[in-house]
Amino acid sequence: MSEDRGPQEGATTEVDRPGGGPTAEVVGERTGMFGVHGSGDTSGYGGLTRLVTLPPAATRPYGSWFDDAVDVLAEVLAEAGVAFDDAVERVVVTDPRRPVEGEGPSRDAELTLHVAREHVVAVCRALRDDQDLRFELSLGVSGVHYPEDAGRELHAVYHLTSVTHGRRLRLDVACPDADPHLPTTTAVYPANDWHERETWDFFGIVFDGHPALARIEMPDDWPGHPQRKDYPLGGIPVEYKGATVPPPDERRRYS
Amino acid sequence: MTAPAHDAPHATRPAADDYGPGVAGFEASGGDWDEIAREAIGEERIVVNMGPQHPSTHGVLRLMLEIDGETVTEARCGIGYLHTGIEKNMEFRTWTQGTTFCTRMDYLAPLYQEAAYCLGTERLLGITDDVPERANVIRVLMMELNRVASHLVCLGTGGNEMGATTIMTLSFTAREEILRMFEAVTGLRMNHAYIRPGGVAQDVPEDFTEHIRELLPSLRKYLAMLGDLMLANPIFKSRLTGVGVLNLAGCFALGITGPVLRSAGHPYDVRKAFPYCGYEDYDFDVPTDTAADCYSRVVLRIEECYQSLRIVEQCMRRLDETQGAPVMVADKKIAWPAQLAVGHDGQGNSLDHIRHIMGTSMEALIHHFKLVTEGFGVPAGQAWQTVEHPRGELGVHLVSDGGTRPYRAHFRDPSFNNLQAVSVMCEGGQVADVVVSVASLDPVLGGVDR
Numbered sequence: 001m002s003e004d005r006g007p008q009e010g011a012t013t014e015v016d017r018p019g020g021g022p023t024a025e026v027v028g029e030r031t032g033m034f035g036v037h038g039s040g041d042t043s044g045y046g047g048l049t050r051l052v053t054l055p056p057a058a059t060r061p062y063g064s065w066f067d068d069a070v071d072v073l074a075e076v077l078a079e080a081g082v083a084f085d086d087a088v089e090r091v092v093v094t095d096p097r098r099p100v101e102g103e104g105p106s107r108d109a110e111l112t113l114h115v116a117r118e119h120v121v122a123v124c125r126a127l128r129d130d131q132d133l134r135f136e137l138s139l140g141v142s143g144v145h146y147p148e149d150a151g152r153e154l155h156a157v158y159h160l161t162s163v164t165h166g167r168r169l170r171l172d173v174a175c176p177d178a179d180p181h182l183p184t185t186t187a188v189y190p191a192n193d194w195h196e197r198e199t200w201d202f203f204g205i206v207f208d209g210h211p212a213l214a215r216i217e218m219p220d221d222w223p224g225h226p227q228r229k230d231y232p233l234g235g236i237p238v239e240y241k242g243a244t245v246p247p248p249d250e251r252r253r254y255s
Numbered sequence: 256m257t258a259p260a261h262d263a264p265h266a267t268r269p270a271a272d273d274y275g276p277g278v279a280g281f282e283a284s285g286g287d288w289d290e291i292a293r294e295a296i297g298e299e300r301i302v303v304n305m306g307p308q309h310p311s312t313h314g315v316l317r318l319m320l321e322i323d324g325e326t327v328t329e330a331r332c333g334i335g336y337l338h339t340g341i342e343k344n345m346e347f348r349t350w351t352q353g354t355t356f357c358t359r360m361d362y363l364a365p366l367y368q369e370a371a372y373c374l375g376t377e378r379l380l381g382i383t384d385d386v387p388e389r390a391n392v393i394r395v396l397m398m399e400l401n402r403v404a405s406h407l408v409c410l411g412t413g414g415n416e417m418g419a420t421t422i423m424t425l426s427f428t429a430r431e432e433i434l435r436m437f438e439a440v441t442g443l444r445m446n447h448a449y450i451r452p453g454g455v456a457q458d459v460p461e462d463f464t465e466h467i468r469e470l471l472p473s474l475r476k477y478l479a480m481l482g483d484l485m486l487a488n489p490i491f492k493s494r495l496t497g498v499g500v501l502n503l504a505g506c507f508a509l510g511i512t513g514p515v516l517r518s519a520g521h522p523y524d525v526r527k528a529f530p531y532c533g534y535e536d537y538d539f540d541v542p543t544d545t546a547a548d549c550y551s552r553v554v555l556r557i558e559e560c561y562q563s564l565r566i567v568e569q570c571m572r573r574l575d576e577t578q579g580a581p582v583m584v585a586d587k588k589i590a591w592p593a594q595l596a597v598g599h600d601g602q603g604n605s606l607d608h609i610r611h612i613m614g615t616s617m618e619a620l621i622h623h624f625k626l627v628t629e630g631f632g633v634p635a636g637q638a639w640q641t642v643e644h645p646r647g648e649l650g651v652h653l654v655s656d657g658g659t660r661p662y663r664a665h666f667r668d669p670s671f672n673n674l675q676a677v678s679v680m681c682e683g684g685q686v687a688d689v690v691v692s693v694a695s696l697d698p699v700l701g702g703v704d705r
Contacts, residue, residue, distance in 0.1 A: 028656065028657070030657070030658075050657070052635050052656060052657035053635060053657075054635050054636060055635075055636045094636055094637075094638070096377070096378035096379070096381050096383045096638065097381070097383055097384050108378070108383060110378075110638065110639060112637070136507050137507055137510060137512075137523075138510055139510060139641065139648060139650045139667050139672075140510065140650065140667045140672060142652045142663075142665035142667070143665075144637075144654050144662070144663045145663075157637070157652060159639055159650060159652065159667065161648075163507075163521070163523050163528065166528055166529070168529070168639065170637075170639055172637075189508075189510070190508045190509055190510075190675075191508065191509050191510025191511075191672060191675065192510075193675060194671065194672065194674075194675050195667075195672070198671075215335075216334060216335060217334070217335040217338040217704060217705075218335065218338065219335070226340065226343060227342065227343055227663075233340075233343055233344065233346075233347050
């Protein structure tokens with residue numbers, strides 16, 4: 001995925017959008033055609049440069065129910081002694097439908113809160129317990145590995161649903177690869193038990209305080225965390241009853 | 256063969272190494288149970304492995320049961336025996352090829368993974384509004400037929416595990432009728448890869464609605480027979496009533512969705528709460544119960560089948576109304592360039608299309624080649640899409656880095672989450688109730704392990 005990116009890999013800069021709108025976060029740059037490297041530029045498209053941008057941080061008003069929810073969350077967090085700006089680093093609103101002039105985000109718009117890792121439990125508790133938020137159903141945790149994002153390589157993404165209010169919310173929590181620790185949310189959402197184990201198994205994020213953080217899909221003594229970007233797809237010798245079975249491309253050929 | 260370097264990735268070492276000093280392992284191949292127990296540990300605490308090769312564990316679920324006589328005092332699940340790294344594989348294929356992978360996760364409900372994945376991809380592309388009406392109707396129709404097929408397997412195997420073979424043969428016969436319809440539409444009985452980002456792979460056959468109309472009465476007949484066999488059967492009822500109870504608070508705490516949550520009294524259904532594919536325009540009910548036991552889940556599954564058939568009937572009307580309408584987005588930068596057709600040597604790219612790209616238009620050939628090999632780029636960002644799977648809420652978390660392959664595709668499979676309830680549902684019950692409780696969760700290990 002990274003081979004067709006330029007040298008500015010990982011350099012996070014901001015570009016202005018025409019019209020003075022919110023700035024988009026540039027996370028990479030792609031140059032040239034796909035999959036062609038080291039040959040002459042026969043296509044004429046070798047000079048093609050595309051910036052890879054992530055959705056920008058949203059600005060007020062967010063629209064829909066998002067403003068109210070964020071306000072209530074800030075209030076509840078303040079009561080618990082946590083400053084909102086310390087806990088929530090960024091608010092992002094993405095809308096899969098085309099924006100209608102003069103109207104807010106559509107029914108399908110998604111709200112993402114980028115939460116500082118030390119406050120994730122407090123944020124979850126506030127989101128679950130406050131009657132105006134009431135995100136009582138957690139649909140699990142998934143990990144994402146961004147090796148280029150220095151200091152924030154590993155992300156855990158929590159998917160919360162408010163059945164009461166018919167709302168959805170996403171928490172995005174980052175931690176550095178050098179210190180891959182996040183507090184467990186199983187005390188707030190027991191459902192996250194296996195999901196955190198899975199995220200540990202595949203990404204190596206240690207959920208501190210988890211009741212039994214063991215591997216769940218891979219064998220217990222498997223070295224490495226397979227869903228990380230630096231882990232190869234296949235080609236790994238497998239031991240079985242004392243013998244080593246080489247990967248398929250290194251096995252004996254019968255033809 | 257040399258042993259791999261210490262930190263190089265490799266699989267497990269021999270199992271014998273796991274037993275350090277002080278950890279007793281014991282293997283018994285038969286004999287009187289009391290003697291084995293006395294010889295093995297000399298105490299009453301016995302841990303029994305049920306599975307991963309046990310016929311009642313729906314595949315390769317491993318249950319570790321601590322038993323005291325016939326009573327289960329602790330129950331834990333071991334999973335991972337069917338882990339094949341589908342999510343990792345998807346990161347190395349184009350967005351369109353992803354459907355071929357995710358359809359293999361929960362193999363009894365393949366169309367739900369495809370639908371959730373494609374809806375998520377469409378979210379990232381921002382083309383949710385552009386998917387043609389007819390494609391959405393076909394998706395809904397296929398998903399609802401799939402729900403019936405999946406519930407039939409659940410009911411059938413659940414009955415079979417209690418010794419009621421007739422229930423299984425009956426429901427598999429009914430399921431066969433549905434699979435025949437799937438084969439007519441997608442060419443395959445499972446692993447369809449039929450739903451694609453932007454629409455569906457191809458339109459349904461011309462006489463499809465007629466066939467479905469013929470199928471519906473026979474499906475209703477089979478469901479009625481199943482209901483007669485199961486719902487008033489005193490043996491069946493005494494095995495299921497009051498077993499595997501999980502109340503509403505427990506369901507929410509453990510993130511349990513689907514029929515198990517609805518059996519506890521909450522009518523949460525993604526089709527109603529967060530409609531997709533136009534479900535808000537269909538008329539159907541969400542059945543609930545308050546008993547929260549295995550029997551009520553059987554009743555709910557049968558009732559859900561009838562509701563699904565109601566939706567199928569509404570789809571029929573819409574399919575007839577939209578005859579000939581497109582089933583893929585109009586954007587040629589996303590839509591698959593080739594049309595499929597059945598030739599003398601089977602199904603493949605239509606000859607008209609081959610003639611067009613090979614004989615008349617160089618640009619069409621380049622376009623075909625680029626889209627099929629490289630795929631289309633998807634704007635960077637992340638999306639979360641859920642659908643109402645037969646087993647609960649199936650969630651897909653997609654992350655794109657702006658490239659032509661998913662940067663990350665995560666599936667929140669309902670079976671994976673629901674298996675967390677095994678401890679709560681089984682502990683304190685009988686060993687025989689474990690089989691019934693697990694069957695009422697209806698786990699499919701292909702989806703659990705992915």
